[in-house]
Amino acid sequence: MRRNRLALSCLLACALAAAGSARGADYSFKAAVSVQEEFNDNIYETAQGRRGDLITHLTPSLSVGYDTPLWAWKLGYTPEYRHYARGTVGDELLQNISAVGDVRVIDNLLFLNVSDTHSRVSLDGNREHPYSNRTDQNILTVSPYLEYRLDPRWSARVGYRFVARSYGRGGGTDNREQAVFLKVTRETTPRSSVFMTADAERVYGFGSAPYERLTHAVGAQYRHAAGSSLTALGGYSLEFSPGAPARLAPYWELRLTHDLAPYTVELNSGVSYDSDPGVSASERRYLGGRLSRGYGRGVLGVSGSYSTTKSTLNSGATPVSWFSFGGDATLALSRSCSARLQLATDRYTDRSGDPYRNSFSAGLRQELNYGLSLGVDYNRIAYGGTPFTPVGSPEVNRVTVSLNKDF
Numbered sequence: 269m270r271r272n273r274l275a276l277s278c279l280l281a282c283a284l285a286a287a288g289s290a291r292g293a294d295y296s297f298k299a300a301v302s303v304q305e306e307f308n309d310n311i312y313e314t315a316q317g318r319r320g321d322l323i324t325h326l327t328p329s330l331s332v333g334y335d336t337p338l339w340a341w342k343l344g345y346t347p348e349y350r351h352y353a354r355g356t357v358g359d360e361l362l363q364n365i366s367a368v369g370d371v372r373v374i375d376n377l378l379f380l381n382v383s384d385t386h387s388r389v390s391l392d393g394n395r396e397h398p399y400s401n402r403t404d405q406n407i408l409t410v411s412p413y414l415e416y417r418l419d420p421r422w423s424a425r426v427g428y429r430f431v432a433r434s435y436g437r438g439g440g441t442d443n444r445e446q447a448v449f450l451k452v453t454r455e456t457t458p459r460s461s462v463f464m465t466a467d468a469e470r471v472y473g474f475g476s477a478p479y480e481r482l483t484h485a486v487g488a489q490y491r492h493a494a495g496s497s498l499t500a501l502g503g504y505s506l507e508f509s510p511g512a513p514a515r516l517a518p519y520w521e522l523r524l525t526h527d528l529a530p531y532t533v534e535l536n537s538g539v540s541y542d543s544d545p546g547v548s549a550s551e552r553r554y555l556g557g558r559l560s561r562g563y564g565r566g567v568l569g570v571s572g573s574y575s576t577t578k579s580t581l582n583s584g585a586t587p588v589s590w591f592s593f594g595g596d597a598t599l600a601l602s603r604s605c606s607a608r609l610q611l612a613t614d615r616y617t618d619r620s621g622d623p624y625r626n627s628f629s630a631g632l633r634q635e636l637n638y639g640l641s642l643g644v645d646y647n648r649i650a651y652g653g654t655p656f657t658p659v660g661s662p663e664v665n666r667v668t669v670s671l672n673k674d675f
Contacts, residue, residue, distance in 0.1 A: 296335075297332055306323045311323075311400075322353040329344070329345070329346040340370045341369050348362040349361050363387075379413055381411045383407075383409045386405070406435075407431065411430070412427055414426050425450070449465070450466045459490060460490045465501070466484045468480070479549055484503045497525055498524050499523040502518070512581075520537070520538055523536050532561075536556050552576070555574050556573035567598050590615070591615060592612060597610075610627070623653060624655045628649075632645075639675065644670075645670075648663070649664040
């Protein structure tokens with residue numbers, strides 16, 4: 269990943285150089301630090317050979333923004349140092365970096381977007397495991413594009429995209445992507461618009477055959493109230509790879525947010541590609557939603573999701589299907605103290621005999637003076653044959669106490 273880190277250094281250097289020479293710039297700066305002590309009695313979530321540890325997390329964070337009429341830069345840096353008191357693993361320093369630059373090369377015509385992110389992610393595209401089955405991920409994106417308003421109602425965007433995905437020793441499949449894209453939008457009313465998108469990409473460099481994908485769709489967006497909108501699009505995806513027939517598949521996306529106090533409804537469904545680090549080329553079809561209701565000083569919510577992921581290059585690979593469902597509640601006990609409770613279950617439905625992974629969480633947060641806050645959290649994970657069962661094998665108990673400071 270040296271090449272991507274070099275690109276990130278160049279991006280930051282450009283940002284600093286721009287900051288030193290521009291006039292009339294807007295700056296934003298935010299810093300924080302968190303110290304967390306965690307007791308975990310089974311950090312790898314195993315039924316046999318359980319290993320527990322007392323883990324200290326030290327997490328400073330820095331967020332810098334810089335905006336001028338010609339360019340905008342955003343930098344976020346959140347390293348995390350982990351100390352394992354019982355030596356379950358060696359001490360770790362995790363790097364979490366996000367750098368984004370938007371440059372207006374020619375005002376209202378030519379733009380350049382550059383971003384680089386580095387973080388540690390789960391190799392499981394569904395479940396988040398904090399201490400196992402993880403790898404370092406670096407994604408560099410460079411995208412110059414033209415955006416032009418043809419008349420007061422018509423606008424068009426056309427451009428090029430280069431993406432480099434790199435992973436550490438823990439796993440993941442490196443690849444490179446080059447693409448051209450087009451989007452044409454017509455505003456039909458002040459609250460609605462229709463659009464057409466086309467995206468042609470070529471992905472290569474991961475040890476298997478490269479492939480090309482053409483995605484074309486038409487859609488509409490409607491903003492019917494403050495905080496409420498509906499976006500829907502549909503089309504097709506056509507994939508080409510050497511030695512295999514062309515593969516045609518439907519492509520769609522649906523996003524609904526409806527805020528009608530005290531209820532809020534969110535719904536999303538669609539198709540995404542290359543969503544898992546461990547799969548060379550993958551297609552994920554997903555459906556998810558959330559319903560929440562406000563009660564004075566509290567909020568109750570239920571949410572669920574379902575997804576099916578499969579390799580598009582290996583026709584013999586078995587699709588992976590997964591679902592999750594749960595409920596949560598938050599309550600403001602006072603102006604400075606809040607409580608939360610969450611119950612959730614998930615399961616791989618394509619695996620015979622696979623148990624439910626049941627999670628139970630509760631926490632308190634107390635705001636103190638001088639930007640300080642104190643948090644106490646408990647989380648229990650239990651695998652079992654029925655959903656929402658608090659016992660099973662394996663089991664995990666996590667207790668954390670954290671002190672946070674905002675500057």
